[in-house]
Amino acid sequence: xxxxxxxTGKKSDFEGxxxxxxxxxxxxxxxxxxxxxxxxxxxxxxxxxGLGWPSEAKLVRAGKNGEPVTDxxxxxxxxxxxxxxxxxxxxxxxxxxxxxxxxxxxxxxxxPANMPIEVRPVLGSHADLGL
Amino acid sequence: MAxxxxxxxxxxxxxxxxxxxxxxxxxxxxxxxLAEDAVQEALIAAFTQWPRExxxxxxxxxxxxxxxxxxxxxxxxxxxxxxxxxAVAREAATITPTVDIESDMDPDDTLILLFMCCHPALSPSxxxxxxxxxxxxxxxxxxxxxFLVPEATMAQRISRAKQGIQNSGVRFRLPSVEERAQxxxxxxxxxxxxxxxxxASSIGDRLQRLDLAREAIRLTRNTKVLLPxxxxxxxxxxxxxxxxxxxxxxxxxxxxxxxLDKQDRTLWDRAEISEGIELLTAALSKGSVxxxxxxAAIAAVHDEAVRAEDTDWPQxxxxxxxxxRVSPSPMxxxxxxxxxxxxxxxxxGLELLKALDTDPRLAGHYRxxxxxxxxxxxxxxxxxxxxxxxxxAARTTSIPERNYLMTxxxxxxxx
Numbered sequence: 001x002x003x004x005x006x007x008t009g010k011k012s013d014f015e016g017x018x019x020x021x022x023x024x025x026x027x028x029x030x031x032x033x034x035x036x037x038x039x040x041x042x043x044x045x046x047x048x049x050g051l052g053w054p055s056e057a058k059l060v061r062a063g064k065n066g067e068p069v070t071d072x073x074x075x076x077x078x079x080x081x082x083x084x085x086x087x088x089x090x091x092x093x094x095x096x097x098x099x100x101x102x103x104x105x106x107x108x109x110x111x112p113a114n115m116p117i118e119v120r121p122v123l124g125s126h127a128d129l130g131l
Numbered sequence: 132m133a134x135x136x137x138x139x140x141x142x143x144x145x146x147x148x149x150x151x152x153x154x155x156x157x158x159x160x161x162x163x164x165l166a167e168d169a170v171q172e173a174l175i176a177a178f179t180q181w182p183r184e185x186x187x188x189x190x191x192x193x194x195x196x197x198x199x200x201x202x203x204x205x206x207x208x209x210x211x212x213x214x215x216x217x218a219v220a221r222e223a224a225t226i227t228p229t230v231d232i233e234s235d236m237d238p239d240d241t242l243i244l245l246f247m248c249c250h251p252a253l254s255p256s257x258x259x260x261x262x263x264x265x266x267x268x269x270x271x272x273x274x275x276x277x278f279l280v281p282e283a284t285m286a287q288r289i290s291r292a293k294q295g296i297q298n299s300g301v302r303f304r305l306p307s308v309e310e311r312a313q314x315x316x317x318x319x320x321x322x323x324x325x326x327x328x329x330x331a332s333s334i335g336d337r338l339q340r341l342d343l344a345r346e347a348i349r350l351t352r353n354t355k356v357l358l359p360x361x362x363x364x365x366x367x368x369x370x371x372x373x374x375x376x377x378x379x380x381x382x383x384x385x386x387x388x389x390x391l392d393k394q395d396r397t398l399w400d401r402a403e404i405s406e407g408i409e410l411l412t413a414a415l416s417k418g419s420v421x422x423x424x425x426x427a428a429i430a431a432v433h434d435e436a437v438r439a440e441d442t443d444w445p446q447x448x449x450x451x452x453x454x455x456r457v458s459p460s461p462m463x464x465x466x467x468x469x470x471x472x473x474x475x476x477x478x479x480g481l482e483l484l485k486a487l488d489t490d491p492r493l494a495g496h497y498r499x500x501x502x503x504x505x506x507x508x509x510x511x512x513x514x515x516x517x518x519x520x521x522x523x524a525a526r527t528t529s530i531p532e533r534n535y536l537m538t539x540x541x542x543x544x545x546x
Contacts, residue, residue: 001528002279043257043288046280088280090256121528124279124332 050083149268154240169201257292362414366424372407373430392439477509497526
């Protein structure tokens with residue numbers, strides 16, 4: 001079963017991240033690299049992407065003639081997707097365990113940031129025998 | 132340059148030869164994990180070379196030679212995997228088979244491999260991947276494609292599976308008769324899971340992906356040749372055939388699910404049905420009944436009904452009652468409730484479902500809500516039926532299934 005692990009944060013989290021010390025940033029990057037390698041080595045890795053920051057986000061709707069109407073004004077409380085991993089594991093418990101590991105990524109001062117990771121099943125065109 | 136259509140027989144031949152070649156190499160060098168890699172590389176070399184240069188006179192000998200050379204190279208150097216594969220393709224042209232290794236073949240090899248790859252120490256996903264590669268002769272790329280994961284991920288899963296085998300200390304030898312009897316269920320379970328995966332993913336881009344249901348049937352057929360007296364293997368093969376016979380009719384042109392009672396039964400595969408019934412009859416005459424044989428018997432009752440209304444539900448109910456005793460599980464209880472509802476009415480079915488409400492193994496599973504919704508609809512409690520269709524829709528991980536359940540809820544809501 002495939003799961004998506006989504007790391008989200010408020011605008012203020014992203015702005016705070018930009019002001020981290022070099023040491024904290026390096027610790028975080030090293031962790032993310034190691035985490036990615038762990039996923040690949042364990043045979044669970046499907047894909048991962050990091051996204052551009054909220055300042056680059058645009059909300060798009062179709063106008064009357066179908067033309068794009070963009071808006072970049074978001075409420076301060078909005079959660080933005082920072083990045084995601086898609087993994088393929090045997091059970092939801094394994095997915096939660098991996099998500100908890102991602103949540104341990106070091107934050108300010110090198111301490112685990114404890115970022116919330118949203119875990120959701122990825123739907124497929126599956127319809128099994130049900131025996 | 133060979134015609135592209137020539138690729139198909141080559142592929143099939145390679146899949147049949149792979150476990151034989153692996154058996155020879157693994158026994159000769161005494162290292163299953165390395166031998167398995169070497170044979171995979173020989174297969175890839177054949178894939179690139181045979182369509183271009185024609186199939187060699189002795190394909191098995193050719194593969195053995197190439198794999199042997201890989202084993203020797205492996206011992207000598209440590210060059211990157213990709214480079215090695217390219218090197219194999221270049222070198223292989225000059226190889227001529229020698230008779231001594233070729234004749235070193237043991238008909239039990241494939242059976243040894245099967246029991247090794249389906250070792251209970253492995254997780255289901257590892258056992259499946261390794262079985263498909265080592266016994267099924269598929270390439271890592273093909274297996275990765277079937278499960279929609281990157282090739283590197285599948286390669287990693289296979290190497291971890293081999294590590295698991297190494298750690299468990301299993302040797303390359305045929306398990307004793309007692310051991311085999313004890314471990315056969317694990318082998319059957321892996322074959323069943325491969326079939327189920329193929330059956331489940333056969334909706335949608337079927338043509339783009341390796342047909343795992345076909346591969347499972349092929350592997351189970353081969354297993355039946357190796358264990359001809361096993362009613363368990365025959366029962367599993369029967370179940371696969373009797374289910375596969377209906378595969379093409381269970382989805383419509385837009386990939387929508389078509390339930391059993393709405394399928395076009397004239398399109399069911401008659402050859403698969405009669406073969407399945409014949410196998411099952413022979414298996415049951417040996418006096419034992421297990422999970423797969425009973426599931427096959429139920430599938431056979433469905434297959435034999437010319438119209439949905441001709442289905443012998445009392446017979447199916449009796450079979451589920453037997454199944455509850457032989458192999459109890461919440462899924463069996465659930466299916467038993469459906470059969471009971473068909474025979475004694477939906478109220479009785481709903482009554483039987485109550486026992487599952489507190490079963491943690493089924494907690495949050497969409498199928499319980501889906502079945503309850505159907506039965507509530509049948510007794511005319513539309514409001515409750517809509518509620519359960521929607522809960523089931525939110526819980527399923529299948530898009531066609533979700534659409535099916537949402538459509539049912541919408542239809543009743545507009546009632």
